[in-house]
Every structure is written in C-alpha cells, then in structure tokens.
Amino acid sequence: MKHIGLTVASLVISLWATGPLCAQPDASYPLALLPLPAANGPPVKNCTYCHGVSAQGLATAPRLAGQRAAYIEKELSAFRGHERDNPLSQLYMWNVAANLKPETGRELAVYFSQLPPRAAADGNRGLFDEGRALYQQGVPNANIVTCVVCHGPNAEGVRDIPRLGGLSYLYLKRRMEEWNKGYHPTARPMPQVARELSPAEIDALASYLSFLDEETASK
Amino acid sequence: MIAIHGRNALYSIALASAVVAAGFSGSAVAGAGGGVQDKIEYCQVCHGETGRGFYGYYAIPRLAGQQPGYIENQLRDYASGLRHNSVMGGVARGVSPATYGAIAAHFHAMNPAPLGGGGGNVALGREIFANGLPESNVPACSACHGPDAHGTGQIPRLAGQLPSYLVKTLSNWSPERGHSSAGGLSALMVPTTHNLTAAQIAAVAAYVGGLR
Amino acid sequence: MAGTNELFNAMHAGNKMPRPSRIGAAAVVGLAAFMGAGEQASALPSFARQTGQTCSTCHTAFPQLTPYGRRFKLGGYTAGGGIDTQLPPVSFMLQSQFTNIGRSLNAPLGSSSAYAPPQAPGLGGYNDTNNWTDFSSQVSIFYGGKIWGNLGAFIQATYAQDYGEAFNWDNSDVRYADTLHIGGFDVLWGLDFNNNPTVQDPWNTTPAWGFPFISSPFAPGPAAATMLEGADWGPGQVVSAGAYAFINDMLYLEFSAYGATSKSFQWAITGGPPSNLLSGVAPYYRVALEKNWGEHSLEVGAYGMNANVITGGNQSLPVGTFGWPTDIITDNGFDAQYQWITDTHAVTLRANYIIERQNLVSSVLQGFAANNVDYLRSLKLSGEYVYKNTYAFTATYFNINGTADMTLYAPNANFSPNSEGWMFDASYLPFSRGGPSFWPWANARIGLTYTLYTRFNGGTNNIDPTAVDVNGTTLCNGGSVTPYCRKASDNNTLLAYAWFMW
Numbered sequence: 001m002k003h004i005g006l007t008v009a010s011l012v013i014s015l016w017a018t019g020p021l022c023a024q025p026d027a028s029y030p031l032a033l034l035p036l037p038a039a040n041g042p043p044v045k046n047c048t049y050c051h052g053v054s055a056q057g058l059a060t061a062p063r064l065a066g067q068r069a070a071y072i073e074k075e076l077s078a079f080r081g082h083e084r085d086n087p088l089s090q091l092y093m094w095n096v097a098a099n100l101k102p103e104t105g106r107e108l109a110v111y112f113s114q115l116p117p118r119a120a121a122d123g124n125r126g127l128f129d130e131g132r133a134l135y136q137q138g139v140p141n142a143n144i145v146t147c148v149v150c151h152g153p154n155a156e157g158v159r160d161i162p163r164l165g166g167l168s169y170l171y172l173k174r175r176m177e178e179w180n181k182g183y184h185p186t187a188r189p190m191p192q193v194a195r196e197l198s199p200a201e202i203d204a205l206a207s208y209l210s211f212l213d214e215e216t217a218s219k
Numbered sequence: 220m221i222a223i224h225g226r227n228a229l230y231s232i233a234l235a236s237a238v239v240a241a242g243f244s245g246s247a248v249a250g251a252g253g254g255v256q257d258k259i260e261y262c263q264v265c266h267g268e269t270g271r272g273f274y275g276y277y278a279i280p281r282l283a284g285q286q287p288g289y290i291e292n293q294l295r296d297y298a299s300g301l302r303h304n305s306v307m308g309g310v311a312r313g314v315s316p317a318t319y320g321a322i323a324a325h326f327h328a329m330n331p332a333p334l335g336g337g338g339g340n341v342a343l344g345r346e347i348f349a350n351g352l353p354e355s356n357v358p359a360c361s362a363c364h365g366p367d368a369h370g371t372g373q374i375p376r377l378a379g380q381l382p383s384y385l386v387k388t389l390s391n392w393s394p395e396r397g398h399s400s401a402g403g404l405s406a407l408m409v410p411t412t413h414n415l416t417a418a419q420i421a422a423v424a425a426y427v428g429g430l431r
Numbered sequence: 432m433a434g435t436n437e438l439f440n441a442m443h444a445g446n447k448m449p450r451p452s453r454i455g456a457a458a459v460v461g462l463a464a465f466m467g468a469g470e471q472a473s474a475l476p477s478f479a480r481q482t483g484q485t486c487s488t489c490h491t492a493f494p495q496l497t498p499y500g501r502r503f504k505l506g507g508y509t510a511g512g513g514i515d516t517q518l519p520p521v522s523f524m525l526q527s528q529f530t531n532i533g534r535s536l537n538a539p540l541g542s543s544s545a546y547a548p549p550q551a552p553g554l555g556g557y558n559d560t561n562n563w564t565d566f567s568s569q570v571s572i573f574y575g576g577k578i579w580g581n582l583g584a585f586i587q588a589t590y591a592q593d594y595g596e597a598f599n600w601d602n603s604d605v606r607y608a609d610t611l612h613i614g615g616f617d618v619l620w621g622l623d624f625n626n627n628p629t630v631q632d633p634w635n636t637t638p639a640w641g642f643p644f645i646s647s648p649f650a651p652g653p654a655a656a657t658m659l660e661g662a663d664w665g666p667g668q669v670v671s672a673g674a675y676a677f678i679n680d681m682l683y684l685e686f687s688a689y690g691a692t693s694k695s696f697q698w699a700i701t702g703g704p705p706s707n708l709l710s711g712v713a714p715y716y717r718v719a720l721e722k723n724w725g726e727h728s729l730e731v732g733a734y735g736m737n738a739n740v741i742t743g744g745n746q747s748l749p750v751g752t753f754g755w756p757t758d759i760i761t762d763n764g765f766d767a768q769y770q771w772i773t774d775t776h777a778v779t780l781r782a783n784y785i786i787e788r789q790n791l792v793s794s795v796l797q798g799f800a801a802n803n804v805d806y807l808r809s810l811k812l813s814g815e816y817v818y819k820n821t822y823a824f825t826a827t828y829f830n831i832n833g834t835a836d837m838t839l840y841a842p843n844a845n846f847s848p849n850s851e852g853w854m855f856d857a858s859y860l861p862f863s864r865g866g867p868s869f870w871p872w873a874n875a876r877i878g879l880t881y882t883l884y885t886r887f888n889g890g891t892n893n894i895d896p897t898a899v900d901v902n903g904t905t906l907c908n909g910g911s912v913t914p915y916c917r918k919a920s921d922n923n924t925l926l927a928y929a930w931f932m933w
Binding site for chain 1: 482483484485487488497498499502503506509510511512513514610612617618619677679680723724725726728772773774775864
C-alpha cells in the first residue's frame with residue numbers, strides 16, 4: 001500500500017510538473033501526446049478541428065504548424081480588425097478572432113509555430129523550376145519583385161513575415177489571387193507584389209512553394 | 220540570373236537595395252511596365268512607398284534622401300556586376316539606364332522618419348562617427364559622409380539607414396564590392412571595414428540609423 | 432428522429448393490426464416511433480454558442496456537414512472559441528408542417544391493407560384525408576456540446592405531436608475524443624456511445640443523418656426498409672459502445688457493439704411494445720477514406736451491422752429461449768460523398784447503397800415470411816446545391832428492391848418490396864451565417880419537399896391488389912378503376928415545413 005501511495009504521488013507530481021510543458025512541445029514531440037486543451041495550455045482543439053489534428057492544414061484552412069508566431073498573431077489581429085477581409089476569412093476567422101483574447105491568441109501562435117511542418121506538396125511538379133526562378137529572381141523587366149528577399153531562402157519567413165514553404169498550393173494560389181481582387185489591401189506590400197503576377201506565374205509560385213521544405217529548398 | 224547557392228550568396232542579395240541614378244530622360248523607356256513611374260513603383264514595393272527601407276528576411280535599405288549620384292552609381296555597378304548582388308543585378312539590368320536619374324531624384328526628395336531598430340551602443344557609435352578610432356586607423360565617418368551623415372555626391376547618405384543593412388554592408392564589403400566601382404570610391408572603404416570590430420560596426424550602425 | 436427512415440417506415444395506413452413480421456415491424460415501429468419523426472437536429476445553436484462560429488462553418492445547409500463539421504463531431508463536440516454565455520449547452524427545436532398527398536386516404540374503414548386514414552380526423556392537427564397541418568409536429572430539446580474536458584454529447588429528446596403524441600428519447604451520441612501522434616500519424620481517436628446505428632457517423636450518406644432531412648409523419652411511405660434504415664428499431668431501442676480513430680484526417684475506422692435496451696424501457700420511450708428485439712450483441716463496423724484538397728472533399732466508405740433479431744413482437748416468447756432461432760439480419764452499406772464548398776457555393780453529392788441479407792428462419796417458423804432468405808437493396812443518390820448557405824436545393828433518387836416474399840410482402844403487388852421515386856427539396860435558411868442580433872445562434876429552415884413515386888410497394892398502377900373492404904370485396908380488382916384503387920403516384924407528397932432551432 002505504501003508503495004502504491006508513493007507511486008501515485010510521484011505520478012501526480014510528475015504529471016503536474018510536466019503540465020506547462022504541454023503547451024510547448026519540442027524535440028520530444030513526435031512520440032508525445034499532443035497537448036490537451038488543459039487548464040494551463042491554450043485551447044488547441046478550437047483550432048485543430050478546422051486546421052487539422054496536428055495543424056498541417058485541412059481543406060481550405062491553411063497549415064499553422066511551423067508558421068511564424070508573430071505572423072499568426074498579426075493575422076489574428078487583422079481578423080479581429082477586419083483588415084483581412086478575404087471571403088473565407090470573413091466566413092470563419094472573423095468569428096474566431098472576435099472571441100479570442102489577445103493573450104490566448106499569442107499562446108496559440110507560439111504553440112503552433114513549434115509544431116513541425118510537413119510540406120503539402122500538392123502543386124504541379126512540372127512548374128517547380130519555373131516557380132523557383134520566380135521566387136528567387138522575380139522578373140525585373142516585368143516589375144515582378146523577388147520573394148526571397150522578404151520570405152527567405154527556404155521560404156521559411158521571419159518575424160511576422162510568413163513561412164510560405166510547404167503551404168498548400170490551393171491556399172497560396174487563392175491568397176495571391178485575392179489580393180488582385182482587392183482583398184486584404186492593408187497587407188502591404190503584398191497587394192503590390194501580386195498585382196504584377198499573371199495567373200500562370202501565380203500557378204508556378206504556388207506549385208513551387210507547396211513542395212518546399214528545408215531539404216528541397218537548399219539543394 | 221545566377222542561381223542562388225546557399226545562405227551566404229543569398230545574404231548578399233540583401234544588399235539589394237541601393238538604387239540608382241543617372242541622366243533622366245523625359246521620354247523614359249517605352250513599353251508596358253517600363254515607364255519611370257512604373258519603375259519607381261517597382262522599387263517602392265520592396266524599399267517602401269516612402270523609401271524608408273524594409274525589414275524582410277534580409278534588410279532592404281532606405282533610399283529616401285539618398286544622394287542621387289550614389290544611387291545612380293550603385294545601379295550601374297549592379298548592372299555591370301561590379302557590385303555583387305543577385306537580386307539587384309537583375310533589377311538594375313531590368314531598368315533602363317535612361318531612367319536611373321529620375322528614380323534617384325524621386326527617392327532623394329523623400330524624407331520619412333528612420334525605421335531604426337539597431338541594437339548597438341549609440342554613444343560609442345556617435346564617437347566613432349565623429350572622431351574615428353585613431354588607434355585602429357579608422358577615420359572619422361563624418362569626414363566624408365558629413366557631420367549630419369547626409370553624404371554628398373557619390374558619397375552615400377547614412378542617416379536613417381537600416382542598422383542591420385549597415386552592419387551587413389560593413390561586414391561584407393570586400394566580397395560584395397571589392398572591385399573598383401564606377402565611381403572609384405568603393406575601394407576607399409576596404410581598409411576601414413577591415414579595421415572595425417563587430418561591436419564597433421553595430422555601434423556606428425545604431426547611431427547613424429537613428430539620425431534624421 | 433431518424434429522418435431518412437421515416438419515409439420508408441411510414442405507416443402502412445390501412446393496417447388495423449400490426450403484423451408481426453419484418454414488414455410489420457416497419458409499420459409498427461413507424462407508428463410507434465418514427466411516425467412522429469420530424470427529424471433530426473443539428474446546426475445546434477448550443478454548438479454555435481460554444482464555438483463562436485455560425486452554422487455555416489459546420490453545415491452547408493443543416494444538417495449536412497462540411498469537413499469541419501465532421502471533425503467537430505469526431506472531436507467529441509468539445510471545440511470551443513465562443514464567448515462564455517454562462518448558458519447550459521441546451522437548444523430547442525420546433526417543426527411545423529403542412530402535408531398534402533396526391534390522393535386522399537379514402538378507403539372505407541375496415542378495409543385491409545388499403546390506405547385509410549389512421550385516425551379520425553381532428554387529432555394531432557389532422558384536418559383532412561389528404562391534407563395535414565401541424566404547427567408543432569415535433570418539439571425537441573437538445574443537450575449539445577462539451578460536458579467536461581474531452582467529453583461531449585449530442586442528446587435529443589423529442590415530443591412528437593402526431594399519431595404518437597409521445598415523448599421520445601431521440602438520437603443521442605456521447606463521446607470522449609482526444610488526439611495522439613504516433614510516428615508519422617496524426618490520430619484523432621474516441622470512444623462513442625449512441626442509441627441508433629449510424630447516428631455517430633459524420634457523413635450524411637448514412638441513414639440516420641441522410642436525406643430527406645425532414646419528412647411527413649402523415650404521408651404513406653414504402654413498407655420495406657433495411658435494418659440500418661430503421662426497419663427494426665428506432666433511437667433508444669438499442670444502445671452502443673464503440674471506438675473510432677481518424678488517421679491523418681483521412682482514414683476513418685470505427686467498431687461498435689449494439690445491444691437492446693430492456694423491453695419495458697423500449698415501451699416507455701416508444702409508447703408501445705417493441706415488435707422486433709435485438710438479441711445479444713450486434714457488431715457494427717465503419718471504414719471510410721476522406722480526401723480533402725482545397726475546396727473539394729471526397730469520401731468513399733463501407734459500413735455494416737449483423738444482428739440476431741427476435742422477430743414479430745412476440746412478447747410472450749422469452750428472449751433467448753433455448754433452441755428457438757432468431758432472424759439474422761446482415762446489412763452492408765457502401766457510400767460515397769463529394770463536396771465542393773466555397774464561400775458562395777456548396778455542392779454535395781451523396782450516394783448510398785445498402786444490401787441486406789435477411790435470414791428469416793424465425794419469421795418463417797412463425798408464419799411471417801415465406802422464404803428462408805430474402806435480400807433487400809436500398810439505393811439512394813442525392814445532390815444538393817446551396818447558395819451562400821441560405822438557399823438549398825436538393826434532388827434525390829431512391830430505389831428499394833428485393834426478393835419477393837408472398838408472406839412478408841403479402842399486401843404488395845407481386846409480393847414485391849420494390850419502391851422507387853424522387854424527392855425534390857427547396858429551402859431557405861435565413862440565419863446560417865448569423866441569426867438575429869438578440870439571439871445570433873438561432874437557425875431556421877423553411878422549405879418545400881416534393882416526393883414522387885414511380886413505384887410503391889411493388890406496384891405502379893395498383894399498389895394495393897389484396898385490399899378488401901369489410902364485406903370481403905376486392906377494392907381494386909385487376910387494375911380496374913374504382914374509387915379506392917391507388918396508383919404509386921397517388922402517394923406523391925408535398926411537404927411544406929418550417930424548422931426552427933434556437
């Protein structure tokens with residue numbers, strides 16, 4: 001009995017002690033239980049029923065895993081303020097942001113930024129090289145700027161500039177198209193960048209980026 | 220354009236910015252997207268609508284208030300490959316030299332507040348800028364760039380420049396612009412950049428980055 | 432209530448005596464339980480409060496689910512995101528209906544098998560032999576949402592103000608769900624407890640939440656239906672325990688086991704004795720693959736159940752009497768669903784095919800069936816278009832066919848269970864993207880459904896060949912036209928409904 005008592009006590013203590021870590025999975029993540037929306041963690045489930053169990057993106061909802069925390073936070077704020085007014089944003093994310101406390105949004109952003117991302121790889125592979133050239137060099141004669149200067153050599157993003165590598169082709173394509181339809185005009189300079197892109201160029205960029213991860217980008 | 224290999228090469232991309240100058244010809248370049256106004260807007264996408272620069276993955280330098288002679292010189296060097304930068308090389312070659320002058324004049328006329336953001340020791344930076352580091356054989360920056368760091372002619376304005384851009388530039392001088400440039404002034408900086416420590420570079424960058 | 436099934440289990444109105452057979456079961460259960468069935472629920476306002484989302488996030492036009500709605504359900508109804516209103520997760524539903532059938536139920540009282548009004552006019556909103564107005568045909572209260580932590584529930588209790596006028600334990604589903612990451616697999620897993628096979632299923636191809644979403648308790652429907660479509664029992668007459676896993680948001684696997692609730696309990700919740708009783712444990716399986724790419728979602732799957740059924744409502748026969756056989760009913764269903772959902776348009780195509788093998792050893796011994804083995808097949812193809820989550824249009828083709836059985840389907844033309852037809856629905860959902868400001872979670876669906884039969888209970892021109900009046904005179908002889916001779920199309924039904932949730 002004494003031993004059982006000790007075991008239970010130590011179990012309780014270790015569970016309690018590891019509780020806060022749940023919100024920030026690290027290298028031990030792959031074999032760990034995804035954190036529950038426990039009292040001390042962010043309400044992850046509120047996001048994952050649309051963005052996927054491990055936030056790799058689902059249907060039209062983009063991948064959050066590995067996204068820059070500052071970017072997620074900035075977008076949540078743009079949903080709250082209705083600056084990001086894309087049709088699907090209005091439909092889904094305005095409701096989300098309306099009830100989300102900024103500090104909870106920050107915790108969620110940090111949580112998702114630390115999940116390992118997987119490439120959607122759903123674009124047209126035949127456009128990979130064309131997309132890479134556009135991404136890295138732009139088309140100076142056509143006033144198309146490079147993407148690499150802001151989004152980084154592996155499209156990994158930085159600070160509040162989003163990671164694009166491995167996002168789904170359809171999501172990337174839709175975002176670029178929607179800037180050209182006048183949505184989310186405050187996200188400068190993206191409306192100006194997208195303005196110069198032809199549908200074929202958007203297709204190539206979105207395809208290339210969907211395959212991108214650290215390996216393919218650096219080869 | 221040259222394919223980009225690895226982070227170092229890309230790093231130099233950041234250099235991308237300084238733009239241009241040259242004789243403005245009113246007729247500019249014919250064809251869609253080739254007009255002066257189109258090209259100015261093209262520059263502004265990355266360098267900011269007010270030309271104050273932008274922190275992307277790499278720092279994109281401020282053009283506002285920059286000396287037209289310097290901008291034009293740099294565009295020519297990018298285009299010719301004397302200054303290495305895979306992004307700006309393509310950009311400069313995509314702009315007609317006839318429009319360099321108009322672009323340079325446009326950005327020279329702008330005067331937004333600095334972006335700031337440097338993390339160096341501002342007091343040390345002010346000291347180096349004003350008096351140099353005689354013991355390290357570093358001349359006073361103000362001697363050439365002017366006491367207000369606004370530059371003159373082909374000597375660039377430093378005031379309000381993005382500190383991380385300045386740090387990158389001063390740390391990477393020889394690989395990027397070791398060749399004698401069109402203006403012939405680039406080589407002057409080589410010994411200076413070699414004699415500054417990282418902390419001193421950061422200090423100068425932070426100081427001039429905050430100047431208006 | 433189990434919506435889809437209702438149509439197919441709706442009364443065989445002329446039956447004065449419940450016939451203790453599978454077909455009888457359909458009729459009796461229909462009267463006792465399904466008749467009231469207004470339907471289903473969902474787009475639950477309490478879910479909207481809990482998640483902060485409008486109905487349109489989870490429903491194209493309720494109760495049809497979107498990919499996100501399916502995951503909310505599989506996640507145990509526990510996702511949040513709304514403001515804390517301090518309100519319990521309780522919702523209410525009211526359905527008002529007007530039914531018009533193609534031709535009056537005007538057979539003389541006392542005739543056998545032919546369609547006659549089930550009750551004297553005047554009760555339960557009944558006001559004519561082919562028109563029915565009922566302002567509260569079904570009233571439900573729901574508990575829907577997170578109970579605690581990873582435990583959530585959808586529980587419906589219904590008062591049906593029609594023939595039954597009874598308070599029923601309706602569709603219910605309680606879950607514990609969590610996520611797990613094993614190697615390269617993301618697993619959403621859960622434990623599920625429910626009271627009606629397929630009520631737990633997240634695809635609207637399967638019967639419990641399939642089309643039609645609402646039907647009339649007054650209109651006649653085909654007598655034959657498969658077990659999974661509710662032929663043998665309704666919500667609460669069986670209960671299940673099961674487990675499921677959804678792997679990589681793609682492969683869904685479920686296994687559940689059903690058992691009967693006690694006969695007295697069944698009596699209490701259905702207002703009458705159970706005609707068919709599940710014996711022992713009935714296994715239920717479900718496999719589905721769902722692939723989502725952008726605005727598109729495609730699912731293909733299979734499901735099934737095998738049950739030993741004590742047939743015929745023989746309450747005097749002790750359950751499990753040694754040596755006395757049961758019928759063995761084996762259903763296998765195959766389904767597919769495609770969805771294309773944008774901010775403006777939502778298209779859903781559903782296909783469902785159930786093949787049922789009926790081993791009728793017990794029924795034959797009791798004289799309820801002629802063949803030892805009958806087969807019954809039910810096909811349903813349905814296409815739905817929804818504009819801005821507000822205007823919904825649906826067309827459905829259904830075809831029930833199976834082995835002719837001169838005892839089981841004695842009243843039918845050629846003793847055949849076959850029925851075939853179409854259903855068309857147009858409806859208006861004003862609040863899918865947000866309700867009135869004083870109660871933004873409200874939802875409503877106001878619509879018209881027209882059901883058209885090309886074949887009914889085996890027949891097209893004379894669907895009641897054996898019907899006789901009190902004097903034993905055949906009512907419809909050899910297709911000759913008499914006032915009482917019904918064609919399949921005489922059962923065509925127009926249903927106008929207003930369905931409110933708050």
